[in-house]
């Protein structure tokens with residue numbers, strides 16, 4: 059079960075002034091190289107590397123499923139754990155729900171329930187649902203998480219444009 063929402067994190071004044079633009083300036087960036095995959099042929103072995111850097115995007119209908127899993131209304135779930143990101147498709151801005159990233163203190167890096175900005179997108183940081191061992195909403199995790207395998211070629215993973223097209227058409231994945 060997901061813990062209760064906590065107050066928002068605020069970047070230090072020094073970090074804001076520097077823009078948190080480089081690896082050294084970004085307090086949430088993991089400087090250590092992750093260990094190599096022990097056997098790439100096995101694909102995802104749930105090391106959590108993607109969960110620790112970039113939460114996956116939800117498709118239409120999936121926030122409702124995840125909210126039900128943790129016993130919240132979709133509205134309360136989004137306002138507690140989810141931000142709104144966007145992708146441009148043929149000149150059109152398409153928005154999607156994404157779990158919010160958290161800082162080293164475990165607090166959201168951006169106000170849940172609102173649209174993110176460029177600085178937030180640049181920060182690599184853990185997903186609010188990653189507990190250090192696995193995903194707290196695993197049975198209802200976003201489609202990008204379900205389809206992503208770090209050992210496969212980037213073109214074999216779902217792109218944000220592909221997920222954006224699902225939002226454009228209102229497609230709800232059948233799996």
Ligand code: SF4
Pocket residue numbers: 108109112113114157185186187188189192193194195196199200203
């Ligand atoms: S929703 Fe779950 S699987 Fe997806 S990034 Fe977050 S912790 Fe990982």
